[in-house]
Amino acid sequence: MSDLLYSETEDDLRAAVRSLLTDRAGHQELLGRIETDSPYVPGLWKALAGDMGAAGLLVPEKLGGQGASHREAAVVLEELGRAATPAPYLTSAVVATETLLALAGDSAPATELLSGLATGGTVAVLAVPLTASPYADPATAFTVTGVADSATASTATGAADPATASTVTGVADAVAADVLLVPRADGLYAVPAGEATVEPQTPLDLTRPLARVTTEAGTGTRLAGPDEARAAVRRGLLAGAGLLASEQLGLAEWCLEETVRHTRERHQFNRPVGSFQALKHRMAQLWLDLVGARAAARAAADALATGSPDAPLTVAVAQAYCSKVAVRAAEECVQLHGGIGMTWEHPAHLALKRAKSDQLALGSAGRHQDAIAALVDLPAPA
Known part of the structure; x- marks a missing residue:
């Protein structure tokens, strides 16, 4: 039987993370930073990942981590979702960490890299598109070899050769990575970010930067063979997809709370607009959806x-x-805020863009529905 209740430890962790984000990365701070070259708040990752120890929640104590579980990591992601915080937590502390944990028993380089991730001193990113689902083959679905524009890409070693270079687009948080975990046909490689070309792209969600990553064959340290790599990448993406749901939950909770607050304060015809029956019904339905989520x-x-x-x-x-x-x-948050919800000055658009980006991240709802049908042996109608 699943335990859906929050423990006292999880509540304490939530309070600590929320306090940190309120002090260091509030919505107004983010609204100012998304117009700069980097949305990441200086010093926030060190405070969250290192000082608080959140980066090592999934890493066993013997490897330098906290020895906690996905439940605690989910609480952190709920709070990051509430604040739409730009931080490589999902990509590094969850997806990359889970991928390396699958290899830690058999790969000394993977074990060593995990120790750096656990302290927050190293940020690792799996070099796959943000939209990559756990149900795709990483050896064939995520890497494009010999793309036309890779011939003109500048790398640490000079011009990339289309015959040997591989390019992946839409890699989340690659601009913040120290190490890239690159799936190739012959296995999984750890490539230092300085040996790859990372070209920023323009994302819909400005709080989660995307980049085009180009690496050359022969670079990096081999962590695993092809079979082990496939299993490890699937484990990482599955954990990421599962905990992404907690980020989406936190985001939706903030949207409802902010909407309820606004409709209580906003008056029309000498009454709070939140007292109008049509709006009450919409918010009540959203609350029911949140309970299920x-x-x-x-x-x-x-x-x-x-x-x-x-x-x-x-x-x-x-x-x-x-x-x-x-x-x-x-969407309800934007609409029920009226005119102010449509402006750049209000953080509602941060939530909407993060929600739309997350809707495609780590597999669309349709891909997951197909997986449900396959797992329960319920094929779709012909």
Whole structure:
């Protein structure tokens, strides 16, 4: 039986993370930073990942981590989602860490890299598109070899040769990475960011930077062979998809709370607009959606934490449901704020863009629904 309730430890962790983000990375701070070259708040990652120890929650104590579980990491992501915080937590502390944990017993380089990730001193990013799902083959689906523009890309060693260079577009948080985990046909490689070309792209969600990553064959340290690499990458992406549901939950909760606050304060005809029946019904329906999203997200985090054999199914259910709830909550937030919700000065657009980006991240709702059908042996109609 899944435990969907928050423990006292998880509540304490939530309070600490929320306090840090309120002090250092509030919405007004982010609104000012997204117009700069980097949305990352200086010093925030060190405080969150290193000083607070959040980066090592999934890493065993013997490897320098906190020895916690996906449940605690889910709480951190809920708070990061509430604040739409630009931080490589999902990509480094969850996806890359889980990928390396799958190899830690057999690969000394992977174990060594994990120790750096656990302290927050190293940021690693799996070099796959943000839209990569756990159900694709990393050896063939994520890497484009010999693309036309790679011939003109500048790398640390000179011009890239289309015959040997590989390029992946839409890699989240690659601009913040110290190490890139690159899936290739013959295995998984750890490539220092200085040996790759990382070209920033313009994303919809300005709080989660995307980049085009070009690496040359022969660069980096081989961490695993092809079979082990496929299993490790799937594990990383599955954990990322499961905990992304918690980020979407936190984002949707903020949208509802902010909307309720605004409609209580905003008056028309001498009455709070939140007292109008039509708006009350819309917010009540959104609250019901949030209750379901919380149950789905918590079930996914608990299944990953306990190593449940039903984890793939639970994760797919959580993503198929929570991604839609987050988008709907953000849309309602913008609409029910009226004119101010349409402006750049109000943070509602940060939530909407993050929700739309998350809707495609780590597999669309449709991909997860297809996975549910396959896992329960319920094929779609011909």
